Amino acid sequence: MNPSRILLASHGTPGARAAEAAALALARQAGAALHQLVVVPDLWKGMLGDDWLNNAVTHIRFGGYVESQLGREIAQHIRDFEAQTIAEGLAYDHEIRQGKPVECLLATLKESGTFDLVVIGSPRPLGVPGLRSRLDLETLARRLTVRLLIVPHPES
């Protein structure tokens, strides 16, 4: 397997970090370029829940805060991974999408050039804390047109 451009879907969780390490190793070995996709799950759209007491100012402040907090967390994550690719001398770029993880990944495959391998982390094992926004592997496998590498979770 000698990929020339790898699509890495990761978002900073322990499982995704395992996928990042595997993608880095593969890219290093094959001299492939890395394209990182970070998905902001659409669950955030429902995070105001059934709040009815607060006024619009508080809602706007909360929305702005969540947006900037997510932005900071993602920027930090991208910076950390980019530093590793620079240290390895690998070609790297990234993109951020909002929505359902599978839909975002398929959209990237369609719209962001040609890829010959997709690398993702495996689902979080039961009991391990983390946000519940999983890639639906069956849907992904049915619709994927390139090879897929699922890297085991470090705690599995």
Add this chain to the structure above:
Amino acid sequence: MVYTRKHPALLIMGLVLLAIGWLAGSGNLKDLTAYLGTARLLGEMTTLPYVFGTVALVVGLWHQFGSHKPGQLDYYLSTVAGGTFILLIAMIVRWFLDPWVAVMSKAMGPVLADKFLHDVLGLNYIVLGIATGMIVVNVFKIPDWAENGVRLSRLGLKTGVVLLGTLYSLAELWQIGLLSVVMIGFFVLGSVWLVLIMGERRKIPNSMGGVLSAGVGVCGVSAAVAAAPVVQAKSTEIAYTIGTILVWGLGCMFLFPAIGHLFGMGHIQFGAWAGTGILNSAQVAGAALAFQPNGIETLKVAEIFNITRVLFLPIIVLWLAVWYVKREESEGKTSAQVSVGKVVFEKFPVFVLGFILLFALSSTGVFAPAQHYQGAYFDNKIKEDKLLSAKDLGTLAAEAGKIQRADQKAALERLVANKKLMSVEDDDTLRGVVNAKILSKDASAVLTKAHRAVRHTSKKIAMFRDFIIWLFAFGLTGLGMQITIAAIKQAGGQPLVIGGVVGTAKAVLSLIVVLLFVREAI
């Protein structure tokens, strides 16, 4: 930006509403309403659809064929589609789904003592409305044309609370308010403190402790939303906390009314318990109306508790902000300083001022005479044909020996002697005889007939009450459309453990306090 969507949905909903109004008004729904036991609702089933159907039709024509430019008019009229969508669902649930569930449930026979399944599960138009809203958002998604207007549900609830201000007497507001300040003060401060202590022991970050204590302690999601930026909560901490509160709140909305009926709680007791023990404020109104779907007494008590909670919100957010800055600084970290004035000004619930204003206005007698505010007032100047008949008096006389208590005996004697109830006290005493099922069905029916002859419902207040119930049904159905499974699924981590322990402790302890100390007479 143009908010209005060129879509025929509003036009179609307008036609559907007008069709419902016509069917109800022309008598075509008589058989159906007789089957569902909702014949008494035919009046509102005609008026409401005609009024809102006409509005929807006119605005729908404008949506579909008008030219839309960015501006205030476009923004406000764009909300009509979402608002009508919620209203249509609320109407279908209240007039058709809720009665149909009751008919099916009764057909199955009693499942617990003499109670039917829908009574046990509290399946009425409020709970079914919230559930339908949740199905809409999670299974079908909110349509694009309705998204903007679905937010109107918050306005509906706030307007409901403001108008509720007209239905309190000064004595009621003073006594329930005092009770709520004592109970909320103790349980809010206690649960915020307990979350912070547990968080310290379990070594959770300060930011997580801050957002969780606000959510669990004060008023659920609203408090978490208000506190998250102040204590600089991380994204996962916000998601865990809000998910936990939503799960807990929905569970309580189903459990609390069932437990309330099990303990035979009265309206004041249940309102006080729900207003204190349910973490999320939206579900307080839901549980109160689920407990008493065809009356407003429980809601009146529960909403006073809700208002007291929300008045505590700026204070608690301020406390947490100061606590967070101190904790971070003591750990050698830096954090933004807090502006006291800004926090209090931004978090102050302005709609509470509307509630107070309407209460003050109603106290002047501008809406109805003072004795009408309870909804049912006493007046025994009745016509001859409303007096008890000789047969009625015979039925009562035959069973008078079954009554042992002196006050009940005396009240019954006065009733027999005058053929009508002579005072509010006698009426209350003999209602106690009926409720305790001391006499036979026939004799109890005579006492109820006497009660109905002297208790009159103020038409103006009854209209107000119905309007308020509709506002809450509208608001809660719309709020159901904002509860996503994706958000609920985030319940987890330390917030689930700590929130579970503190939430359970608050619910159980407040139940004990209410059962021991809160009486049914205010």
